[in-house]
Amino acid sequence: MARTARAAGLALRPHVKTHKIPQLARRQVEKGACGITVAKLGEAEVMAAAGIHDIFIANQVVGDAKIVRLLALARRAKLMVGVDSLEVAALISRACAAAGLRLRALLEVDVGFGRCGVSLDKVAALAAQMAKLPGLNLVGVYTYPGQVYQARNEAEVEGLAFEEARELREAAAKMRAFCDVESVSGGSTPTAAHYRPDCGLTEIRPGAYVYHDRTSVALWAARPAECALSVLATVISLRGDDRAILDAGVKALGREPAARTEGWAAVKGAPGAVVDRLSEEHGFLSLGGSDLRLKVGDRVELIPNHCCVVSNLFDEAVAVRGGEMVDVWPVAARGKMR
């Protein structure tokens, strides 16, 4: 991913909500990332404590208690935060100004996902107001093109990446009357390979690529053999020749759909075998479409639909190379409620 970003002249700021593991975040930075992205303050605190210096909280930080923590963190790290309303920006600014700080912020723009962020027509007015806030240093725009997970073919992915870059470029142009625009930040794992060198973005924030999953495969971002995160499950019961019951259910795999993909998990190395039903602690594995023959006690490696949600379910990840366990990484930023 570092190579992909570099080839397009983009900085890479990986989203570490995928793995929540400081060791992996450090490795991403060593391999060329300019810093990291997190989804919430609790993740930022863990990563800063682990020595990651440059952190973007790509989310709105709301509430007095959080702002106190935000200020404390801003003294220890090169922090940047997302804002999408004058209201929240003013609250953060007031607290920062009182503490003698000026916090870097990016305005969140919505390019069609419909979550947080403002539409293009509101950018100039908001930027004008935010640029006047004494405790905030508005330095650019960001978006998340989440609608890419609905793409039906690779051309649509490419089209969305193009459209995202165009809108962010326009947003950045509108802001330049009011502030310096250092950062024009977009991206996701599926769109990452589709940005052109002249697209107007300065950085991308993909997350899932660090592991990849069935969603990455479905959206032309990875081959099955590139899925690096698996859940090791054991066959605990058999139902006829074509169905095995595994000791991994919703509490190990999540229940996330993957675009254009059936079931909840695949078996590594056994195309056609699919977990097609889930209970809390059981996976129902259909063997019908594969050559796999299993007996009770056999183990299978399950590739989940959505790796980010699986990380969040486990306290530790086991690092394996060539079939040998080489390390155990605490998922240190998991379980942060705030």
Add this chain to the structure above:
Amino acid sequence: MARTARAAGLALRPHVKTHKIPQLARRQVEKGACGITVAKLGEAEVMAAAGIHDIFIANQVVGDAKIVRLLALARRAKLMVGVDSLEVAALISRACAAAGLRLRALLEVDVGFGRCGVSLDKVAALAAQMAKLPGLNLVGVYTYPGQVYQARNEAEVEGLAFEEARELREAAAKMRAFCDVESVSGGSTPTAAHYRPDCGLTEIRPGAYVYHDRTSVALWAARPAECALSVLATVISLRGDDRAILDAGVKALGREPAARTEGWAAVKGAPGAVVDRLSEEHGFLSLGGSDLRLKVGDRVELIPNHCCVVSNLFDEAVAVRGGEMVDVWPVAARGKMR
């Protein structure tokens, strides 16, 4: 629930996978439960360490490493385990016999859910063989009527409870030629109120009732005001008058469907407001059907579709009475991979 069970002449053995909190398990026992049910060995170990003596692992325990732990635990607690194949039963028996132990076991019967368990026609042959195993003490049967979560009306729930009891009663009758049947164990939260005193069960194992959730409400097992577990979320962004973005997504609520119910979570005290889309860390709250008016920074209590999966996402639960925080309970049995 203790009263409901007592009224039907049934013992209550609550499934603590719902909460995974020793303090709550102890309270359930104090209030009349005969012991507890767990979904896996890791949960049993935590509960035994917390002083819960009588524990049923309602699942197949497969694998050498697990059997070693099972034996260690059997020396410390009154343990009982599920079995549904001669193969697994023989492995457990061999290890137990070598250690001079005889472990209590229940044969798992499938009454239509199609997960683990054997069909009625296989009970006699399996019981005959299992009863000869020196390290296993077969003392009854159990099932899980998971198909109840597909019920379309309350009469179907009642019908399933009736049918479940009938099949378990028959299974028990078939076993009596080979062993003493002490325990005929069934149940779930939705079926719990539908067993008759003469139904043939000796105990029930509901779990979700300790909190209740939208699924309990959908299946006539609770009223909305009886849902005791909520996820406290903050409004971080607004989109027009009828949509708020919350800081609680899949990683806080899960993505479990609830029978006959739209969306992923409801707002406590605001009927009609529903979380109808989820990202990892965002909930999309539709206000259209409610009188709720929200601003950024407001907090809402979300009632999830499936409380058991939500417990599993948090390291702590905050106990609240009359709006006051009265305790913080570690979700001590969470995160047990095995």
